[in-house]
Amino acid sequence: MEIDDDLLALLKLALAGGAMAARRDLLDAHGGHAVEAVAAGLRRAGALDDTQRSRLRSPPPAEWRASLEWLAQPGHHLLGWHHADYPPLLRRCPSPPLALFVDGDPALLWRPAVAVVGSRSPTAGGRDNARGFARALAAAGVAVASGLAAGVDAAAHEAALAVDGGITVAVLGTGPDLAYPPGHAGLRERIAARGAGLSEHPPGTAAKPGHFPSRNRILAGLSLGTLVIEAAERSGALITARQAADCGREVFAVPGSIHNPLARGCHRLIRDGAALVESAGEILAAIAPLADELVASLRGRLVDGADRPHSGAVEGPSGPPAGLDPDYQTLWVALGHDPTGMDELVERTGLTAAELSSMLLVMELDGRVAVEHGRYSRKS
Numbered sequence: 001m002e003i004d005d006d007l008l009a010l011l012k013l014a015l016a017g018g019a020m021a022a023r024r025d026l027l028d029a030h031g032g033h034a035v036e037a038v039a040a041g042l043r044r045a046g047a048l049d050d051t052q053r054s055r056l057r058s059p060p061p062a063e064w065r066a067s068l069e070w071l072a073q074p075g076h077h078l079l080g081w082h083h084a085d086y087p088p089l090l091r092r093c094p095s096p097p098l099a100l101f102v103d104g105d106p107a108l109l110w111r112p113a114v115a116v117v118g119s120r121s122p123t124a125g126g127r128d129n130a131r132g133f134a135r136a137l138a139a140a141g142v143a144v145a146s147g148l149a150a151g152v153d154a155a156a157h158e159a160a161l162a163v164d165g166g167i168t169v170a171v172l173g174t175g176p177d178l179a180y181p182p183g184h185a186g187l188r189e190r191i192a193a194r195g196a197g198l199s200e201h202p203p204g205t206a207a208k209p210g211h212f213p214s215r216n217r218i219l220a221g222l223s224l225g226t227l228v229i230e231a232a233e234r235s236g237a238l239i240t241a242r243q244a245a246d247c248g249r250e251v252f253a254v255p256g257s258i259h260n261p262l263a264r265g266c267h268r269l270i271r272d273g274a275a276l277v278e279s280a281g282e283i284l285a286a287i288a289p290l291a292d293e294l295v296a297s298l299r300g301r302l303v304d305g306a307d308r309p310h311s312g313a314v315e316g317p318s319g320p321p322a323g324l325d326p327d328y329q330t331l332w333v334a335l336g337h338d339p340t341g342m343d344e345l346v347e348r349t350g351l352t353a354a355e356l357s358s359m360l361l362v363m364e365l366d367g368r369v370a371v372e373h374g375r376y377s378r379k380s
Contacts, residue, residue, distance in 0.1 A: 009034035010080045014099040015059045016052040023098050024081050032082030063202045070203035077102040093221035093247040097200040101176040104196030112291040113143035115219050117237040118152030118229035119262050126230035127155045134159035136280035138166030141361045145169040145223050152229045164374030165342035170197045173215040175205035216240040224287040225250035231265030238265050250286050252277045339375035
């Protein structure tokens with residue numbers, strides 16, 4: 001991506017460290033102009049502390065160099081608090097990050113998502129539940145978000161990737177270029193290619209214990225709800241669930257045997273008010289009101305931003321409904337009455353899979369499109 005002055009200034013603010021509120025306030029005070037925000041932070045005593053101002057003047061060399069090299073590569077983004085693409089749900093939560101390093105498509109962070117979390121050492125049944133819920137959510141057009149950890153996280157990511165057109169998002173406790181555990185490096189790359197991997201930490205940042213509770217707040221904040229599959233009474237998954245509740249989001253828990261120690265955390269959540277769920281359909285029904293609100297915002301962004309022509313659509317037997325913007329018209333013509341996979345829609349429309357996923361979700365919620373097993377068709 002192009003590294004312009006505003007992006008360089010945002011990177012300086014991100015690498016300054018320390019309290020995020022003061023740096024977000026600077027961006028807000030200067031209308032999102034990062035260059036002016038940095039100048040104000042250097043000029044005004046009290047806006048930032050001494051350490052932050054020192055790091056603004058001279059960013060840490062290793063972090064600065066690694067970040068510039070990473071951002072210069074295709075598909076790598078630095079998404080600031082002031083950007084229009086900053087995830088709207090995350091913006092509403094306590095202590096949202098100043099900036100996110102995103103490997104993949106930032107637009108997917110607007111997609112309705114459910115966080116699927118749980119034990120790093122689940123039972124065989126817990127692993128199967130993680131796969132089953134994630135597969136059903138992805139097939140319904142909902143992004144599956146998790147933390148790339150071993151166990152439930154990895155099972156959920158893998159199941160979403162196995163669905164045709166399925167989207168998954170990984171929130172990392174490392175820099176965006178690293179995986180933890182290291183054995184998940186290949187999985188991280190596959191997620192970035194099909195969805196997005198993101199971190200508030202700059203490239204090259206190794207895993208540290210304190211990063212994971214912080215990562216969990218982002219995971220909870222991005223999602224319409226958090227599903228806990230299996231969790232002991234003292235578990236990072238319970239931290240994510242609590243942070244989801246703090247954001248005003250739904251918390252779901254899968255019950256288990258009273259003899260399974262990994263069910264105790266879920267049972268505790270249920271006693272404290274989490275919804276007991278046995279199917280993905282129950283989750284989809286519960287998140288529908290907030291999903292409708294998010295999709296309305298997404299629809300506005302897509303319609304306002306439709307300014308490029310596309311070609312290569314296949315003519316269908318009937319014209320598109322009146323009132324659709326050009327991209328939606330192209331998609332409607334490409335859709336038939338027989339179920340069509342994402343790859344074929346990409347070929348027919350010239351749109352990207354990420355663009356199509358968002359648009360198909362809007363049309364599904366409008367009652368115009370049906371989806372089954374990751375394939376799409378017009379609704380009669």
